[in-house]
Amino acid sequence: VSMRGFKDKYDLHDEIQYVDYSTRELQDKMTPEQVLQILKDGNERFRTGQQLSRDLSRQMLATADGQHPLAVVLSCIDSRTPAELIFDLGLGDIFSVRVAGNLTSPKVLGSMEFGCAVAGAKLILILGHTRCGAVTSAVKFTAEKSDVKQETGCDHVDHLVQDIRRSIDPVSCEEYPKLSKADQAKYVDDVAK
Numbered sequence: 001v002s003m004r005g006f007k008d009k010y011d012l013h014d015e016i017q018y019v020d021y022s023t024r025e026l027q028d029k030m031t032p033e034q035v036l037q038i039l040k041d042g043n044e045r046f047r048t049g050q051q052l053s054r055d056l057s058r059q060m061l062a063t064a065d066g067q068h069p070l071a072v073v074l075s076c077i078d079s080r081t082p083a084e085l086i087f088d089l090g091l092g093d094i095f096s097v098r099v100a101g102n103l104t105s106p107k108v109l110g111s112m113e114f115g116c117a118v119a120g121a122k123l124i125l126i127l128g129h130t131r132c133g134a135v136t137s138a139v140k141f142t143a144e145k146s147d148v149k150q151e152t153g154c155d156h157v158d159h160l161v162q163d164i165r166r167s168i169d170p171v172s173c174e175e176y177p178k179l180s181k182a183d184q185a186k187y188v189d190d191v192a193k
Contacts, residue, residue, distance in 0.1 A: 027068040027120050035070045035123040042088035054090045069095045072115035075127035076102050076134065083127060095121060101134035101192075102126055103163045128192045131185065135192045138164035143176040167191050 030038075045051050072095045073083040083089070083096045095115040099108055115121045138161045141148050148158040168191055176187055 024066070024068045024120075027070060027122070030070060030122050032123045036125070038070065039087045039089075039123075039125065043086055045088045046086050051088045056091060060091055067092045067119060069093060069115060069119055069121045071095070071123040071125055072097060072112045072121045073125045073127055074099070074102055074104070074108065074112065076100060076129055076132055078129060078132065081127065081129050086127075095119065100160050101132060101138070101164050102128050103134075103160060105163075130189050130192070132188065132192045134160055135164055136188045137161065139168060139173060139176055139188055139191055142168050142170065143173050164191070 070093055073087075074097045075081050075083050077098045077100045083094060084091075087094070095111070097108055097111050097115075099105075104112075112124055116124065137152075137157075140146070141151065141161055142165055148161050149155065172187075176184060179187060
């Protein structure tokens with residue numbers, strides 16, 4: 001509570017307190033289960049529109065000398081899934097790794113390992129989402145047996161598609177073009193899972 005407008009004679013002290021997760025002391029005391037609960041609670045606040053008020057300038061200053069993330073979150077580059085927002089977190093609370101399709105590679109794994117082993121994060125969370133464009137493209141390219149570079153004009157997208165293809169059953173994927181739009185969406189979401 002921030003008290004404003006009271007007369008001096010009341011001798012009230014205006015002390016603004018903020019929610020901070022990203023302190024070394026708290027990070028040291030947390031268990032993976034507790035961190036997961038913090039993420040779940042934050043997501044519930046996000047879903048219900050009851051996000052916490054945060055002073056981002058203050059958090060920026062507080063994290064300038066060091067960071068003590070509670071978790072490493074691997075999520076997609078999709079602009080609709082920023083982990084800090086959907087878990088109602090502030091600056092420095094997590095390490096956020098974003099790669100199309102939530103894919104891992106030696107560099108991504110190295111980043112996640114650094115986040116835990118060196119920076120002390122207690123949890124790794126993989127955050128997939130529905131209607132993932134990278135997964136949808138990989139499914140379509142696989143079903144149509146398309147040349148990714150020729151279809152997209154991109155030199156490096158094929159690396160993503162090849163990694164996603166490991167999660168696609170090639171036999172069932174042949175039926176993908178014949179599925180209804182709803183079943184195609186379900187198929188893509190199942191591949192993402």
